[in-house]
Amino acid sequence: MQSPFRARNWIIFLLINVLVSAVTAFLVVQAFTQAVSRPATTRIVAAATQPIAAAADAAPPVAEGTNIPPAGDLFAAHQAAGTAEAVTLPPQPTATTQTLAQATRGTVPNVRISAVIYPGQRTREAVVIVNEGDAVDLTGWTLANPRGKAYTFGNVVLLKESFINLHTTSGVDVPTDLFWNQSEAVWRVGDEVVLRRGDEVIATYLVR
Template sequence: MNRRQMTFIILVNALVSLLIVLLVTWIVELRRPDPEELAALYTPAPAVLLAPTVTVPVETLPVVGGDAQATPDTGTTQAEGDETVYVVQAGDSLLGVAARFGVTIDDLVQTNNLANPDFVFSGQRLIIPATGQTASPNATTQPAAPGEPQIVAVESAGNLADEAVLIVNESDNPASLAGWRLEREGGPTYTFGNVQLFAGSSIRVYSTSGEDNTIALYWGQLDPVWRAGAVVRLLDGDGVEMMRQVIP
């Protein structure tokens, strides 16, 4: 083989090698994903944002008088204008507060602009009306036996349309008034039917006529039953006097 043939063979081999390299490179480029497509498919993980921590400065109230100590606001206090203010305690009800101060629930609702008479909360300040149409705490009263229903107030005495006797069961057990009697001493008598009082519930006996329901009973009298100085009595089914109260 002469030099010319050798040179030809070398050139052919070099050309074939170059073509193979170019072909392989082209195939690889065809199979490589487009960077823009990769960018579209890749969804970065959401960054975690840390909320700033708010530091509330604590103010220390000055102590008056060195040895002074904080006194919890409980019980009854006197507000401006000599109004009696009662601070509601845990377990209190509006009915219980009314009974305690000898006023009606309506008086408390109107005086304090209460939207819901069935709801009071611990710490709530209730203004107790200075005057009312209920029996005075100084009235001559024979208390009811513990755990028995009791007369809490005689409301609007002398006004047939509104006068009523409020009877409350302040015990923890239900009570039956079936056969019990409410009477004015020396006057008319009202006999209860099958009336049940749940623990903490109450009922009013109105002197006027009306339709009985779970919270109100109607006596059907034509004239007022109650007046100042009259004695209201509550007797059980056996005729035993359970409570009496003189209307002031």
């Protein structure tokens, strides 16, 4: 039979082991909890900043020439109104033939006569006019040969970097082809073709 002294020593030894195990387990759990909590904080910050970048990328494009107040003024306007709604810009006017004519009246358009094809053959000859600049209103312009034969353009707009063919023969006008409806050829080799806007000579071409 064991003595009471030895039994008491075993009990003390077991209690010390239990206490050490408990402390060790507590420290391990604390270290693991701290290690796991750090990446979680980083992910939360990233998630919070992502919608801001997405909102900036998704901002709608603004038309060229629109008068937009500085960002600070927009923010101040939001604060004064007490709302987060977007500031509504006034609608911009659209270009019309009339405004186009007013805009190009005082400028020299970049329009030239590119070629006169099949001169002397009424059913095939045509003058090729090229616009190498911005859109131009040709209304009232004339194209003439040296013998006083002239074509007057109607309500025609030559778009930016485009061309138009003026045919001597008969036909139905389309955006890229106009028809003079002449009974005989208009152009001869050696003729100087003159394109005028009123009294202003815009372009000339020597028929070859």
